[in-house]
Amino acid sequence: MIQLKGLSKAFQTKTQTVTAVDNVSISIDEGEIFGIIGYSGAGKSTLVRLLNKLETATSGEVTIEGESITSLKGQSLRSARQEIGMVFQHFNLLWSRTVAENIAFPLEIAKQSKQERSKRVQELVNLVGLEGREDSYPSQLSGGQKQRVGIARALANNPKVLLCDEATSALDPKTTDSILALLTDINKKLGLTIVLITHEMHVIRKICHRVAVMESGRVVEEGPVLQVFRNPREHMTKEFVRQITEPEEDASEIVFNEEETGVVVQLKFLENKAEQPFISKVIRQFDVDVNIIQGKISQTQRGSYGSLFIRIKGSSEEIDKALAYLREEEIEAEVMERA
Numbered sequence: 227m228i229q230l231k232g233l234s235k236a237f238q239t240k241t242q243t244v245t246a247v248d249n250v251s252i253s254i255d256e257g258e259i260f261g262i263i264g265y266s267g268a269g270k271s272t273l274v275r276l277l278n279k280l281e282t283a284t285s286g287e288v289t290i291e292g293e294s295i296t297s298l299k300g301q302s303l304r305s306a307r308q309e310i311g312m313v314f315q316h317f318n319l320l321w322s323r324t325v326a327e328n329i330a331f332p333l334e335i336a337k338q339s340k341q342e343r344s345k346r347v348q349e350l351v352n353l354v355g356l357e358g359r360e361d362s363y364p365s366q367l368s369g370g371q372k373q374r375v376g377i378a379r380a381l382a383n384n385p386k387v388l389l390c391d392e393a394t395s396a397l398d399p400k401t402t403d404s405i406l407a408l409l410t411d412i413n414k415k416l417g418l419t420i421v422l423i424t425h426e427m428h429v430i431r432k433i434c435h436r437v438a439v440m441e442s443g444r445v446v447e448e449g450p451v452l453q454v455f456r457n458p459r460e461h462m463t464k465e466f467v468r469q470i471t472e473p474e475e476d477a478s479e480i481v482f483n484e485e486e487t488g489v490v491v492q493l494k495f496l497e498n499k500a501e502q503p504f505i506s507k508v509i510r511q512f513d514v515d516v517n518i519i520q521g522k523i524s525q526t527q528r529g530s531y532g533s534l535f536i537r538i539k540g541s542s543e544e545i546d547k548a549l550a551y552l553r554e555e556e557i558e559a560e561v562m563e564r565a
């Protein structure tokens with residue numbers, strides 16, 4: 227759907243050249259939610275602005291559905307931009323216009339009739355859950371409601387791609403969750419391709435299918451979200467993953483009690499294994515008891531990841547059978563301590 231090939235953007239300031247995006251090549255599939263994460267200054271905003279040619283690339287190419295955006299100008303660029311909706315961190319609403327008038331704005335630019343516009347506006351109001359607020363002004367809305375207007379406006383002309391530039395960064399955690407749920411819902415209902423940039427790893431975890439990690443203008447790591455979370459390779463990626471996994475997955479947090487019997491085992495899950503009732507199966511099939519010590523299982527769009535520390539008590543023979551069973555089920559079981 228979207229291809230970036232050797233894309234670079236350098237800014238010339240009075241004293242130096244800043245390479246904001248440095249030789250980035252990414253391929254984004256139709257219907258996926260693709261996340262780009264990086265700290266401030268990593269080049270995320272510039273990258274996303276290159277996708278709709280709000281910035282002109284210094285070198286490289288962007289193609290969307292086979293059409294080269296980089297070479298478009300004038301009317302053909304304006305038409306191509308109608309296929310790409312954009313949602314901003316600070317909403318960018320028109321303050322003198324009502325909710326309905328803000329959503330209608332891109333339809334006016336696309337020269338739709340008044341009748342068509344009001345029908346489409348109502349559809350969009352329903353889609354983003356703003357029924358009853360059509361005549362409110364942005365100043366009368368909460369942050370989450372303002373972003374719903376921003377999303378409805380971005381979807382007005384039925385774009386193929388939705389670009390979200392830190393769309394939830396100005397919102398509190400609960401409102402962030404409701405906006406992320408809305409984006410997931412829209413992705414499923416409309417099959418819309420979403421490119422989302424953020425500095426928050428939990429945003430990536432909750433809604434993205436794949437992720438690219440950016441550092442100093444470059445993509446340093448890329449892959450399916452579940453794989454990147456379970457097995458981060460680069461230092462920067464490990465830092466982001468650690469933000470939302472510690473301390474629950476850290477064995478150093480465990481208090482080993484010498485009077486306890488049995489073994490402490492760290493279980494790590496592959497794919498969707500975390501959702502299976504493996505503990506009850508272990509207890510039922512083997513003559514052992516299981517205590518949960520600590521752990522954290524987190525869900526992503528394509529399955530769960532995380533780890534769980536348990537204590538298995540019983541005879542050595544039964545414990546070994548239980549461990550063998552877990553490993554057969556493709557659950558990594560590492561013995562931390564054996565009494």
Ligand SMILES: Nc1ncnc2c1ncn2[C@@H]1O[C@H](COP(=O)(O)OP(=O)(O)OP(=O)(O)O)[C@@H](O)[C@H]1O
Binds near residue numbers: 237264265267271272
């Ligand atoms: N118009 C510009 N002129 C000069 N330098 C710029 C310009 N726009 C961005 N930069 C520089 O390019 C680099 C990347 O900026 P960019 O805004 O893309 O990063 P970001 O990852 O989106 O960070 P943030 O989330 O803080 O916006 C930064 O060093 C920034 O100072």
